[in-house]
Amino acid sequence: MSFAPAAVDLRLMPDPMLPHPAVIEDIQPEAYGISTFSLVFLDPAEVSAYRFQPGQFNMLYLPGFGEVAISISSDPSLPRVVGHTVRYAGSVTRALGRLKVGDVIGVRGPYGSAWPLEKALGKNLVIVTGGIGLAPLRPALYSILHHRETFGRVVLLYGARTPADLLYTAQFARWQAGGIELHTTVDLADENWRGLVGVVPALFYRIRVDPKQTLVMTCGPEIMMRFVIYEALARRIPKESIFLSMERNMKCAVGFCGHCQFGPTFMCKDGPVLNFAAIEPFFGKEDF
Numbered sequence: 001m002s003f004a005p006a007a008v009d010l011r012l013m014p015d016p017m018l019p020h021p022a023v024i025e026d027i028q029p030e031a032y033g034i035s036t037f038s039l040v041f042l043d044p045a046e047v048s049a050y051r052f053q054p055g056q057f058n059m060l061y062l063p064g065f066g067e068v069a070i071s072i073s074s075d076p077s078l079p080r081v082v083g084h085t086v087r088y089a090g091s092v093t094r095a096l097g098r099l100k101v102g103d104v105i106g107v108r109g110p111y112g113s114a115w116p117l118e119k120a121l122g123k124n125l126v127i128v129t130g131g132i133g134l135a136p137l138r139p140a141l142y143s144i145l146h147h148r149e150t151f152g153r154v155v156l157l158y159g160a161r162t163p164a165d166l167l168y169t170a171q172f173a174r175w176q177a178g179g180i181e182l183h184t185t186v187d188l189a190d191e192n193w194r195g196l197v198g199v200v201p202a203l204f205y206r207i208r209v210d211p212k213q214t215l216v217m218t219c220g221p222e223i224m225m226r227f228v229i230y231e232a233l234a235r236r237i238p239k240e241s242i243f244l245s246m247e248r249n250m251k252c253a254v255g256f257c258g259h260c261q262f263g264p265t266f267m268c269k270d271g272p273v274l275n276f277a278a279i280e281p282f283f284g285k286e287d288f
């Protein structure tokens with residue numbers, strides 16, 4: 001079973017480094033300093049050719065500022081509009097934050113590996129994520145909801161610094177109604193928060209897992225993922241069943257430049273989604 005329409009991706013087009021113009025169709029503020037940009041390619045042929053898999057990313061190009069790697073955060077079954085949830089971190093992303101609906105930017109992609117949803121068929125899934133780490137997992141959640149009956153139990157453990165930093169909260173009820181068990185937490189509550197307070201990996205204590213039947217997919221700050229892996233291993237979930245999405249500074253995104261090299265892997269083409277068993281020797285090491 002495939003979780004997205006057959007890919008005719010833009011990497012196969014003549015120049016993999018060439019950005020393709022796309023118009024900003026919508027900008028949705030998600031949290032302070034974070035918005036989702038919905039992009040549509042100007043060329044109708046590109047609109048119909050473009051497909052992506054959950055977990056992949058695009059390079060967004062702003063002339064005069066530069067290019068940034070941004071995960072695709074929208075529904076893979078609706079590829080006409082390609083969503084990107086962006087945190088305004090530095091020069092390029094802040095310039096993106098000054099753009100308006102109708103402005104045109106360059107897009108090339110999709111790049112990188114995908115979440116292993118095929119491996120999760122018939123199994124239970126524990127998705128663990130913090131802050132903007134939910135963005136690359138949202139396409140996986142859409143795919144799971146479209147094929148919900150093909151998975152066992154699906155649990156989403158999600159946390160952010162404060163309640164206002166939680167992304168996509170308007171969709172939570174729909175996800176839960178669709179059969180996703182959601183547990184949320186925040187580091188710092190406000191007067192309206194009635195939920196849990198604490199770090200994301202501690203949410204593992206809210207659930208029981210059957211280690212042989214469970215796959216873990218995680219994305220967030222590396223320190224969070226380290227403790228997620230610790231909790232998963234403590235529950236005897238095999239290393240081979242743990243998948244994480246890693247971020248490294250990226251330039252070419254096609255395995256030419258080596259900027260994102262991580263041990264023997266290139267994060268742009270072997271990652272960003274990697275199996276923990278494969279990267280364990282390098283994980284957690286600075287500047288390996």
Ligand SMILES: Cc1cc2nc3c(=O)[nH]c(=O)nc-3n(C[C@H](O)[C@H](O)[C@H](O)COP(=O)(O)OP(=O)(O)OC[C@H]3O[C@@H](n4cnc5c(N)ncnc54)[C@H](O)[C@@H]3O)c2cc1C
Pocket residue numbers: 057066067068069070071072084085086087088089090091092093094132135136246247248249250272
């Ligand atoms: C595969 C992949 C997917 C990504 N998906 C998203 C996403 O969905 N949404 C999003 O907002 N961001 C995402 N990022 C991170 C994003 O690419 C960086 O925040 C962006 O490059 C910052 O560019 P800038 O010019 O705005 O800031 P810069 O001025 O380049 O950097 C601002 C600060 O962020 C640091 N930084 C830059 N790039 C990274 C990085 N890759 N990892 C950690 N720190 C970095 C810099 O060292 C600096 O401290 C992703 C990165 C990768 C590699």
